[in-house]
Structures are given as C-alpha cells and as structure tokens.
Amino acid sequence: MGGKDKIVLEEVEIDQRKRRQALQNIAKAVEGKRYVYSPSGWEIFRGQLKYISPFCLGGQLLGLLFMVALFEYFWWKGESMLTFLGAASVASSSMGIFLMLELNRSNSIGLMELEQTCYLNFKQIWCVKMILFGCVDILTLTVLSAVVARSVSCGIFRAAVYLLAPFVVSNMVQLLVFSLLRGRGKEYLQAGAAIACGMASLVPLCNPSWYAAASFGIWVLVLVAATICLIGEMSLIYHKMEEGEILCWN
C-alpha cells in the first residue's frame, strides 16, 4: 500500500478476540488505578473551619467585639488617653492566646504524630489556622490602633507600634512556653503567660512620658528585637518539627 492511500475504517477487518482482550486490559488498568482526590485550597480551609475549637475562634471574635464596646463606653465616659492605651495594650498582648491554644490542641492530646502522616499534615493545618487567626489579629490590631490614634492623637503608625510591641512580646513568651513544655496542662501555663504579659504591658503607663515622641525609638527597638526573637523561635520549632521528635509523645 502506497503512502498516499487512504484507509477506510469500515473496510478494516476487526479481530474480535484481540478487541475483547484490549478492552479487558483497559478495564483492568482502570480498576487498578487509584482515585486520587486532592482538595482545593478553599475546600481545605472550609473543612478545617468546622474543626477549629469554637472556644478559641469565638473567644477571639468576642474579644474584638468586647474591645469595640469597651472603647465606645470609654468615649461616652470621656476617659483619658491612658485608659485607652492601657486597655488596648492589655488586649493586644492577650489576644494571641487563642491561636496558641488552638495550635496546642492536637499537640496536648498526642494527635500531631497521626496528623503528620496524613495527606494534609499538621503543618498545613497549622498554616490554615494561623492565616485565619492572623486575619482576626490584624483586624483587631487595626481597630485598636485606629481608636488609640484618635484618642492619643499620635498618628496610626505610632499607635500601631505601641500595640504591636506588647503583641509580639506576648506571642514570643507563649511560643517559648509551647516549645519548652510537653504534654497536658500546658494550655494553663500559656494562658498564665498571656495574662502576665497583659499585666506587664501596663507597666509603661506608670510613666506616661514613655509614650512621648522622644521615646518612640525605644518602642521601635523593642518591637524589632522581639520580632527577631519570635522569628528565631519559629524557625527553631519548625526545625524540631521537621526532625519529628517534638511530635511524638513517647
């Protein structure tokens, strides 16, 4: 047959035995093939949302609402700028506790070892939780900064630094508690650490000159130092988790 000759399909003779064999082989290959399902980012997010502790997420959101209501009350009462600063500092240094408690949940019951072996391992679950809680934290800090800036008349950037410093220091301390202690009961110590940080954030209020423009550089330095420590701690914990020993209870 020449290269230019056309083949008419209807005229091609089909070997029924080979056809059956080929179809059987295809069916077998299809049966042997595993159905691989990989959920989309949104499906993962929506799925995890169902399992996040209502206490932690609700606590975080209620905290935000409570602060808004409290500030409204302070406006109405005509409280001084120190009252606004004090309340906002305590709130910003305590609110990280909800994320830490949520992250600690699977660790405190020994579930992380099992979660690490799943398709969506604990690192991915943690990412979802950190994004979610991080968004609420940003929202809360923005609202608090705006209110403080208005009451202290210092500009939103300075107000944000005044609130971010206790927030980062508190998270650093709580992460330290997380990485140093293992097992049940850790959540109480973490809550205790958050409360202690909240109390400590009131210390600068004893001397209002700390909030003067001349001292702003010190606030920036504290914030930068605490951020560097926090990043260092996070990378240390990540390394420990990569090694795996932190995931296992025994």
Added chain:
Amino acid sequence: MLELKLDRVSKRYKRKIVVDRLEFTFQKGVYGILGENGAGKTTLLRMVAGVLKPTSGEIYCNQQEIGKMGGEYRMKLGYLPQELGYYPGFTVWRYLEYLAELKAVPPQLAADRIGRLLQAVGLAKAGKEKIKTFSGGMVRRLGIAQSLLNDPEILILDEPTSGLDPRERIRFRNMVSVLGRDRMVLLSSHIVADIEHVADQILLMEAGRVLKSGNLQEVLKLVEGKVWECMAQPGQAQNLRRDFMVSGLRNVEDGRVCLRIVSEARPMEGAIPVLPILEDVYLYGTGGER
C-alpha cells in the same frame, strides 16, 4: 509494584543510636516486626511513616525518596501509632470524618467508608458516642479503623493488638491477613502469637538492627536443634533458670517441673530436643529472660 527500600537508615537521639544502618526492602505482604522494648521498632515505623526524619540514610518508595514525595507518599499511608491521640469531645463519627478530610478521602465516599470500617471493627453502634467514654480496646479498634480510611497501600501498625481481648485479636488478625493480600502491612507487636499468625515475613530486631528476617520457617531455623524440653526438681529448675534461657516452665502433677530451654548445648541429662516456635526465637534473639 510497590516497594519500600531502607537504605542504611539510622536514627540517633543525642548519643544513643536507636536504629543502626538498617537496610531492608519491603514489598506487598504482611511484615511482622518483633523485638524487645528499645529494639528500635517504633522508631523504625515512625521513620517509615514520615513522622521522624532519619539521622542518616534514606527511605525510598518505588525509587523516590519519601521526604521528596511529600503528600503523594502520605496519600499511600495508613498509620496506627502506639498511642492514639484524639479530641476527647469528638464523637467517633466526627473523629473519623476529621481524619478522612486530612487523608483527602473524597467527601462523597467518606460517609460510606466510615460506616463500613466501623462495622469491620465492631464499633458500628458506637458512632455517636464520645471517644473519651471508650475503653482501651475500643480506642484501639477505632485506631485500626482510622488507619484504613484512605484505603492505604502501605499500612503501618504499631502494637495494634495491645489492649484487645482474645476475640478482638482474632478478628484483627483475620482482617490483617486479608489486607496483606494486596498491600504492604508493617506490624510491630510484643505478642509473638499475633506475628506468628499473620506475618508473611518476620523481622527480628535487636539494638536497632535486624537480627534475622525471613518467613516463619526461615526464622525458626535460627534455633533449630537448640530447643530442649526436660523435667527437673523445683530446686534444680531454679538453677536451670539462672543458667539457661527458659522459654517455658510448667509444674506437673508429680511435683516436678517441665522446662523448655533454648540452648546451644543439651542443658541437662535427659533433655530432649523439640521443635522450635517463634517465642523461642524471640527469646534467643533478645538474650533470654531478664
């Protein structure tokens, strides 16, 4: 063909070497890992499950390093840890739904699969109960169910039968035998009888190394001609216990003691050689009674 290859895998905790340059290739079938406490069984299984990172060496699944495979490897995996973690407030059904999501079980298949697995482990009626109300055996059965949620190609079970009553153990053994037909099952246990019943291949581990591996007959050859049975007076039996590895001891009606001894040489006059069982190998491999 599924293949899992350990290439000179070691794990060290500070100065202690727990798994020492292990080389082994697993394929389809049931592998029973035997060894005393601290032999490195759990550490080995954790490394294969991707929980622990080897200090040195690599683990390959079908020629690909498992760390680089990431989610693709974990998708093939079912794992039952020695201690099963669970949220105490979760019901059985919610717990399995949660893990089904993590294991990327298609949502349209999850409910049906959870139902079937609960049936298979005898917890069908307990779906709405909270896990914190469960006995140890029930938690273990739940653990077995969760390990099968994603229909894994590689099933890793660390001490799966601890806490199970004899009926549950038999049910579990039968289940593992069926599962081992078309997948790889790695099973560690202290209960020698479980390994003897279900394992196609046995790995005897000691101090982080595989002392002996093979099917039951091959492993039994390790102590062939070294297992003896003899009768002794109680005082003499005490001396024999001190000097030899005694794998069995039973009082008989005439006041004497029947001993089963694992020893290179005949332990006493009148001792007769008997056929070995896996417990004899275990005792021989792990250095006898402690």
